[in-house]
Amino acid sequence: MRDNSHTAETFGIQDAILCTVHLKHMDPGHTWWDGRHLPTSEMTEGSLHVHDLRYNWTSELIDAFDCVHFSFPQALLRAVVLDDQPDSRIEIAARTFDAERTDQTLLHLARSLLPGLARPQEVSRLFADHVISAAAAHFTSAYGSVRLVNRRNGRLAPWQQARVLEYLAAHLDTDITVSELAAICRQSSSHFAHAFRATMGMPPHRFLLGKRVGRAMELLVHTDQSLGEIAAACGFADQSHLTRVFSRTVGVSPGRWRHQRAE
Incomplete structure (x- = not known):
């Protein structure tokens, strides 16, 4: 601006x-x-x-x-x-x-x-x-002068889904790209994004956020790590980013959620 x-x-x-x-x-x-x-x-x-x-x-x-x-x-x-x-x-x-x-x-x-x-x-x-x-x-x-072609209605094969989920779980603390996940499945980025959504019911970025929140829940319950440490371990930019996403997803802040589970 x-x-x-x-x-x-x-x-x-x-x-x-x-x-x-x-x-x-x-x-x-x-x-x-x-x-x-x-x-x-x-x-x-x-x-x-x-x-x-x-x-x-x-x-x-x-x-x-x-x-x-x-x-x-x-x-x-x-x-x-x-x-x-x-x-x-x-x-x-x-x-x-x-x-x-x-x-x-x-x-x-x-x-x-x-x-x-x-x-x-x-x-x-x-x-x-x-x-x-x-x-x-x-x-x-x-x-454009080229019409958008219809996408195939295919889903991820079981081996592709398993590899992607394994990769996401192992790299939650990194900035994952669609091209990385597509390469794992030996697909173009556009075909992978369509197949992932058809398989998982949501686009990759939304699925990844859910996985990060789930990992944060595990760490809140089973460790004494600070919110800042948990944010870093789960791939959030900082504690405030974790708090915003967690609160929007779960309905309460991560600190309050941890306290409720400890009662």
Whole structure:
């Protein structure tokens, strides 16, 4: 978020799509595409700016702005939408979108990231991967020249489920990613995420949080460790992070829950 005039270039030349989701109204500024000036319009809440980063972009923003940038490398779009077909790519017809076009799905996904942007140390990479993949899939389905293919209805095989659960139990204190779990199952990240949800009834990041809370309960009952030590052992950023997640899940704080079990 910025409250004054600002001139900025995008993230350099790369094979990626930059999708900017505006969170508030913004008056029109100026945009240059490879040195050529392009007309711009005022933006409203949920408006999108979309840029093909194979070209050079410069923008002069003359009004306060608040937005979230999604960067979609072609490799990510292929993995999420095209099942890693190396000779395929996603093309976006418009260089920038009309200001009257708003996207409530991308707006909600962008807002879901805001608490994590404020407290990045508490963000599970599984959750971030989940949101980015959902945004990439929706963006491509809605605006790309390649239609989103139907996902297979498969579940994890028993050996895959067993290995994933074993890995999660052994690495609760680390920042686990979807790609790590997918590699264990010998699947692409997109297929793994779908198969995991079909098997376990929830996305990986939510399942992981439940496992961390369960481990915290065990340590609260069977050890004298402090809440800070338990938070670290279970993969929470700190004691306050543990307290927020535990209280939201269980209904009481971990300290009170421990006291109740000791009575």
